[in-house]
């Protein structure tokens with residue numbers, strides 16, 4: 001089943017077309033990475049998919065449910081109650097963690113669950129289960145500022161997982177981290193992939209993307225320039241793609 005389906009997504013900022021008709025489908029259990037140069041529209045695409053930005057054109061579906069569709073040149077979004085349900089389908093992990101500094105680690109993970117309607121007991125139980133899985137159980141009463149960047153990012157992954165999404169979006173989850181802390185976060189994502197978590201990952205970590213992805217998407221200037229298995233993309237004879245991937249591999 002297609003968990004996420006985006007059709008012909010268009011987005012303008014200040015009169016400039018930043019996304020020029022992107023279509024993307026992701027099946028249950030699939031791991032898709034999105035690569036491309038800075039400014040190509042990767043974050044904007046993720047933000048449109050997560051409805052943090054409204055699209056100027058296009059349609060969006062989660063697990064077959066219509067979140068947005070275009071009619072007569074206008075995009076209309078599903079009603080409040082429907083959107084609330086649809087939003088439960090996905091989680092988002094940001095580059096810079098977005099934890100609440102004045103909340104303990106535990107509260108950072110329980111609070112969104114309570115807002116989503118769980119009781120405090122349920123939320124506590126689930127939070128501890130997720131933090132335990134991510135190796136953070138001894139940190140639950142600490143505050144974000146007392147953690148390393150890698151640990152903070154793992155808390156934000158625990159926070160997303162606690163809400164039991166069907167699909168997780170990551171926007172450069174390791175780019176704010178020192179190289180030695182990057183590994184621990186990539187390991188978490190690798191473990192999730194092994195458990196067949198559906199994920200869409202914007203990343204500049206080429207080797208990681210190659211290893212973990214079922215499919216890779218190369219974006220440039222608001223369009224998908226190439227798409228395929230890691231082998232296909234790494235073996236591509238598209239000069240632009242080759243030079244982009246070569247540069248990032250330090251070649």
Ligand SMILES: Nc1ncnc2c1ncn2[C@@H]1O[C@H](COP(=O)(O)OP(=O)(O)OP(=O)(O)O)[C@@H](O)[C@H]1O
Nearest residue numbers: 013014018036037038039040041042043044045172
């Ligand atoms: N809120 C905004 N207002 C105006 N312009 C924006 C906004 N968000 C993004 N843009 C512009 O849209 C373009 C694409 O930005 P986006 O952040 O999606 O790129 P990206 O591929 O994620 O880049 P990076 O790899 O640097 O994160 C850029 O030119 C950016 O300046």
Ligand SMILES: [Mg+2]
Nearest residue numbers: 042043044171
């Ligand atoms: Mg970005």
